[in-house]
Amino acid sequence: MKFYDCKTAPSPRRARIFIAEKNIAIEHIEVDLRNAEQMGDAFRQINAYCTVPVLELDNGTHLTTTAGIWQYLEAAYPEPALMGTTAEQKGIIADLQWRIETGGFMAMGEYLRNSAPAMKGRALTGTVNYEQIPELAVRGKDRLTHFFDDIDELIGTKPYVAGETFSVADIDLLVVIDFAKWKKITLPKTAVNAWRWYETVSARPSTQSVEPVSR
Amino acid sequence: MKFYDCKTAPSPRRARIFIAEKNIAIEHIEVDLRNAEQMGDAFRQINAYCTVPVLELDNGTHLTTTAGIWQYLEAAYPEPALMGTTAEQKGIIADLQWRIETGGFMAMGEYLRNSAPAMKGRALTGTVNYEQIPELAVRGKDRLTHFFDDIDELIGTKPYVAGETFSVADIDLLVVIDFAKWKKITLPKTAVNAWRWYETVSARPSTQSVEPVSR
Numbered sequence: 001m002k003f004y005d006c007k008t009a010p011s012p013r014r015a016r017i018f019i020a021e022k023n024i025a026i027e028h029i030e031v032d033l034r035n036a037e038q039m040g041d042a043f044r045q046i047n048a049y050c051t052v053p054v055l056e057l058d059n060g061t062h063l064t065t066t067a068g069i070w071q072y073l074e075a076a077y078p079e080p081a082l083m084g085t086t087a088e089q090k091g092i093i094a095d096l097q098w099r100i101e102t103g104g105f106m107a108m109g110e111y112l113r114n115s116a117p118a119m120k121g122r123a124l125t126g127t128v129n130y131e132q133i134p135e136l137a138v139r140g141k142d143r144l145t146h147f148f149d150d151i152d153e154l155i156g157t158k159p160y161v162a163g164e165t166f167s168v169a170d171i172d173l174l175v176v177i178d179f180a181k182w183k184k185i186t187l188p189k190t191a192v193n194a195w196r197w198y199e200t201v202s203a204r205p206s207t208q209s210v211e212p213v214s215r
Numbered sequence: 216m217k218f219y220d221c222k223t224a225p226s227p228r229r230a231r232i233f234i235a236e237k238n239i240a241i242e243h244i245e246v247d248l249r250n251a252e253q254m255g256d257a258f259r260q261i262n263a264y265c266t267v268p269v270l271e272l273d274n275g276t277h278l279t280t281t282a283g284i285w286q287y288l289e290a291a292y293p294e295p296a297l298m299g300t301t302a303e304q305k306g307i308i309a310d311l312q313w314r315i316e317t318g319g320f321m322a323m324g325e326y327l328r329n330s331a332p333a334m335k336g337r338a339l340t341g342t343v344n345y346e347q348i349p350e351l352a353v354r355g356k357d358r359l360t361h362f363f364d365d366i367d368e369l370i371g372t373k374p375y376v377a378g379e380t381f382s383v384a385d386i387d388l389l390v391v392i393d394f395a396k397w398k399k400i401t402l403p404k405t406a407v408n409a410w411r412w413y414e415t416v417s418a419r420p421s422t423q424s425v426e427p428v429s430r
Binding site for chain 1: 264281285286289298301303306307310311313350354357361
């Protein structure tokens with residue numbers, strides 16, 4: 001297998017932490033997003049959507065979304081389970097992960113990509129160039145603020161987002177919180193449950209590998 | 216179990232078709248979105264996010280996203296599998312489903328909710344009221360057009376979106392295509408593969424139960 005990554009970007013970090021938690025040895029290939037390598041002809045042969053992460057299986061199949069990469073690796077390498085073991089856990093984890101992805105990760109993407117000078121004309125990832133919509137940056141920031149306001153209650157006194165076990169819901173929440181630093185949005189000091197969780201999860205070996213940085 | 220549904224809305228149809236394919240008997244409860252029943256105190260006790268679908272398990276747990284409901288039911292009622300059986304199939308189906316949800320379903324939502332007079336001040340589902348952004352309706356329509364242009368190639372000569380077996384990728388694509396009719400967007404006549412697939416999938420008993428209608 002080959003994993004197409006970009007260490008400075010938040011999206012592939014979601015898959016990278018997952019791979020590290022499973023302790024799977026996979027060849028890493030760095031894609032130079034800064035110089036738009038993902039838009040070039042060579043990378044389009046790997047992923048016509050021009051996005052990272054991508055997982056290339058040994059038979060040549062390319063999985064081009066975090067969702068696809070997670071589902072594949074969870075089934076092929078079941079231990080440790082990161083998406084639940086019982087039916088109810090699987091449902092609860094998928095529920096939480098979807099809420100965090102859409103309410104947190106996508107809101108931050110909306111905010112950043114519609115306001116950062118470096119992303120003018122590139123307000124969405126992918127093959128089509130879209131102009132920034134300033135009102136959408138405002139809405140994204142507002143959505144993200146609501147999301148951050150709710151994190152402390154989401155964690156509560158549980159060790160992890162979905163309960164007793166580390167899961168993809170923790171991965172996504174950690175990646176969102178670190179991603180939001182690019183826009184100087186942080187957890188409120190009063191969010192003691194959230195901070196306790198954040199410090200524990202940030203200390204795991206899997207999350208140590210190069211944190212993405214704002215360009 | 217109880218399934219909180221709304222027969223006129225596209226989102227819960229994704230779960231409703233899934234339940235019908237599995238042939239699971241679940242009590243259906245209709246939520247009156249037209250009269251904003253989902254925003255009322257009684258429904259907030261069931262789902263604080265004020266959205267349908269919701270699946271209530273027998274122990275009282277509420278799953279409030281299609282992603283969570285699908286994962287739970289797939290694990291609790293494995294036959295027929297709708298999310299793949301081998302690791303590779305699971306990855307490919309999740310990949311396709313995510314692309315269809317974000318590139319098709321969310322684009323149509325963006326287009327509709329930012330342009331329909333009935334949705335003024337309600338440009339997003341959920342607890343917070345957001346004003347419409349006309350530029351976002353334009354972008355949503357453009358994204359959806361690109362998505363529709365690619366459906367024929369996505370299907371190709373395969374019986375189903377992910378290959379030989381009906382899956383959640385087919386459910387989502389069918390729901391998007393029917394949802395887009397609300398804005399008079401349809402498959403091009405020349406999309407012969409897509410039309411062949413659409414007619415086959417639309418004839419399944421699971422997809423017959425009340426198709427959502429534009430209000």
